[in-house]
Amino acid sequence: MARIPIGVAANSPDARQVVAAVRDLERRGINAAWLTTGGAGLDGLTLLAAAAARTERVRLGTSITPTWPRHPIVATQQAQVIAQLAPGRFRVGVGPSHRPAVEGIFGFKYEAPVRNLREYVTVARRLLRDGNVDFSGKVYKAAASIARPLPDVPVMASALREASYEVCGELADGAISWVSPHAYLRDKALPALRAGAARAGRPAPPLVAHVPVCVHGDVNEVRAAVREQLATYPRSFNYQEMFAASGHPEAREGTWSNAMIDAVVVSGGEEQVAMRLRELSEWGFGELLVTVVPAGADAVGSRERALSLLAEVAKAR
Amino acid sequence: MTSVTMGIVARDTTAPALLDAIEQLDRRGVPAVWLTTVGAGVDGPSVLAAAATRTERIALGSSVTPTWPRHPIVLAQQAQVIAQLAPGRLRLGIGTSSRDSIEGMFGVPFHAPLANLKEYVRVLKDLLQRGKVDLDGAHYHAHATISATYPDVPVLAATLIAKSYEAAGEAADGAISWVTPLEYIQRRGLPALRAGAARANRPAPALYAHVPVCLSTSAADVRAAVSERLGFYPQLKVWRDMFVDAGFADAAEGKWSDALTDGTVAHGDEARVAKRLQAFIDAGAREILVEVVAAGPDKDKSYDRATAFVADVAKTALAGGRLG
Numbered sequence: 001m002a003r004i005p006i007g008v009a010a011n012s013p014d015a016r017q018v019v020a021a022v023r024d025l026e027r028r029g030i031n032a033a034w035l036t037t038g039g040a041g042l043d044g045l046t047l048l049a050a051a052a053a054r055t056e057r058v059r060l061g062t063s064i065t066p067t068w069p070r071h072p073i074v075a076t077q078q079a080q081v082i083a084q085l086a087p088g089r090f091r092v093g094v095g096p097s098h099r100p101a102v103e104g105i106f107g108f109k110y111e112a113p114v115r116n117l118r119e120y121v122t123v124a125r126r127l128l129r130d131g132n133v134d135f136s137g138k139v140y141k142a143a144a145s146i147a148r149p150l151p152d153v154p155v156m157a158s159a160l161r162e163a164s165y166e167v168c169g170e171l172a173d174g175a176i177s178w179v180s181p182h183a184y185l186r187d188k189a190l191p192a193l194r195a196g197a198a199r200a201g202r203p204a205p206p207l208v209a210h211v212p213v214c215v216h217g218d219v220n221e222v223r224a225a226v227r228e229q230l231a232t233y234p235r236s237f238n239y240q241e242m243f244a245a246s247g248h249p250e251a252r253e254g255t256w257s258n259a260m261i262d263a264v265v266v267s268g269g270e271e272q273v274a275m276r277l278r279e280l281s282e283w284g285f286g287e288l289l290v291t292v293v294p295a296g297a298d299a300v301g302s303r304e305r306a307l308s309l310l311a312e313v314a315k316a317r
Numbered sequence: 318m319t320s321v322t323m324g325i326v327a328r329d330t331t332a333p334a335l336l337d338a339i340e341q342l343d344r345r346g347v348p349a350v351w352l353t354t355v356g357a358g359v360d361g362p363s364v365l366a367a368a369a370t371r372t373e374r375i376a377l378g379s380s381v382t383p384t385w386p387r388h389p390i391v392l393a394q395q396a397q398v399i400a401q402l403a404p405g406r407l408r409l410g411i412g413t414s415s416r417d418s419i420e421g422m423f424g425v426p427f428h429a430p431l432a433n434l435k436e437y438v439r440v441l442k443d444l445l446q447r448g449k450v451d452l453d454g455a456h457y458h459a460h461a462t463i464s465a466t467y468p469d470v471p472v473l474a475a476t477l478i479a480k481s482y483e484a485a486g487e488a489a490d491g492a493i494s495w496v497t498p499l500e501y502i503q504r505r506g507l508p509a510l511r512a513g514a515a516r517a518n519r520p521a522p523a524l525y526a527h528v529p530v531c532l533s534t535s536a537a538d539v540r541a542a543v544s545e546r547l548g549f550y551p552q553l554k555v556w557r558d559m560f561v562d563a564g565f566a567d568a569a570e571g572k573w574s575d576a577l578t579d580g581t582v583a584h585g586d587e588a589r590v591a592k593r594l595q596a597f598i599d600a601g602a603r604e605i606l607v608e609v610v611a612a613g614p615d616k617d618k619s620y621d622r623a624t625a626f627v628a629d630v631a632k633t634a635l636a637g638g639r640l641g
């Protein structure tokens with residue numbers, strides 16, 4: 001089978017637990033730890049700086065850091081810290097997030113998110129790779145240089161619809177999906193990513209395919225866990241439209257249908273999940289990013305079960 | 318936190334070097350370290366988060382993080398990480414930086430900086446200390462709640478001219494001065510800080526005096542080191558005006574002077590420096606942030622001497638004794 005890395009989302013509302021979780025993933029031999037920054041909670045980049053100081057091998061990434069609330073130079077200032085403490089291990093993922101958070105919490109006008117992303121990635125990538133940037137766009141202006149360029153820090157971006165995959169193909173070092181049907185990633189996302197890259201005359205960057213994983217035999221408990229833990233997505237306009245485009249217009253009702261769960265979540269017993277992950281790793285994605293969905297009465301045990309299996313899959317190649 | 322009276326501002330251009338320096342200060346018993354976020358260089362709060370995982374005692378401060386390039390909720394998101402990793406050890410200093418840097422580098426319009434400062438402080442204090450912010454201001458909109466609160470994280474504001482002390486008095490938990498003659502702090506800064514606090518009907522916040530310290534008895538070495546490090550300040554209009562207002566008429570021509578060295582820098586041997594720093598405390602400063610100005614041919618040795626001095630006098634101060 002194709003050897004593609006497996007990373008795991010390590011989020012927790014407790015900073016000490018996040019650092020411990022990243023160390024735990026490293027000890028297990030998982031390839032990467034990812035952190036999302038949402039709402040007004042813990043900042044993922046700052047957490048990764050702490051995790052970088054306490055780990056040796058595991059790759060670290062954000063999936064994602066929202067663009068609007070911090071100037072792209074600030075993101076590179078944070079990136080410098082992590083990359084210097086964890087050389088060759090860090091990838092920064094950025095994204096425009098969603099209208100309710102950007103407007104409701106931070107009070108920025110959520111307009112032209114693709115343009116925002118395009119400018120943000122351009123500024124951050126130039127400053128990190130070339131060591132200097134002189135950019136004047138519609139959203140951002142930036143004139144800065146840094147003493148030590150960091151060409152080994154990929155600047156990746158979140159993508160949901162085809163337009164954002166095209167932008168990623170055109171100018172980012174990778175695309176990171178989130179809660180999308182696997183078939184949509186294969187049939188819509190990858191072609192859009194490749195088309196964007198071809199238009200820019202560059203090789204297509206990797207697609208980090210986000211996959212919720214639930215190692216649990218009872219399908220009803222799996223569905224209950226998904227509906228509870230991933231409840232927010234079918235309620236979000238951007239995700240509803242993506243689901244509709246992938247043949248699930250029922251997402252507009254605001255809940256997970258069984259078909260949506262089957263299309264997005266990898267679940268079942270160990271063998272079944274391992275087989276599906278192996279299958280997915282041959283679809284042309286660069287990497288899998290797993291959100292563990294614990295199910296049943298014993299959440300801790302369920303998470304442990306999933307992490308053990310993921311470590312096995314990550315190592316057995 | 319009231320027992321902490323001395324700390325060192327760590328300076329280096331890379332995160333690993335800063336992290337090493339902070340671990341060393343912690344080992345030597347220096348009670349506090351402070352980091353400045355400069356230009357497009359390494360982010361201070363991120364380094365503090367890394368340092369939080371490698372130290373046990375030392376207090377961690379930002380002095381300062383510029384306001385404009387990041388929404389205050391973002392800094393609060395960073396502060397939550399540091400405060401959770403280092404409970405009771407974080408002090409969060411922010412400042413409006415300068416027009417040149419903000420407009421030139423980040424392309425963000427530098428307007429109404431005092432209003433910007435006050436709104437920024439308010440968002441940080443409401444969200445971190447009370448767990449909830451609801452602000453629709455001239456500079457920021459912020460509507461958020463968090464589950465934990467951090468009432469022990471003071472939010473400090475960088476101050477320079479009297480009006481900024483007033484703003485800090487109105488809104489912040491403390492004011493951080495920088496390269497400011499003691500006479501100016503006494504005659505302009507502290508009265509303005511108290512006036513701002515009185516107007517807002519709150520107790521006057523503490524002064525954190527950030528003071529350049531040059532441990533050397535060679536007048537020539539002190540002059541060379543200080544003018545190299547601080548000599549450009551009279552070229553900046555706000556500093557020049559402040560120096561002139563403080564009675565240093567020479568500064569009007571944009572030049573540093575020996576009088577400015579004596580007015581702003583604690584220099585000489587340990588006893589003399591301690592005495593000078595004690596004068597800041599006598600004037601009302603709660604804490605001293607030592608900016609080490611290394612002098613002489615061996616800069617590392619000079620830095621070590623300053624570190625040993627701070628560790629030593631900090632013990633005296635913590636025990637309630639006078640520095641000099």
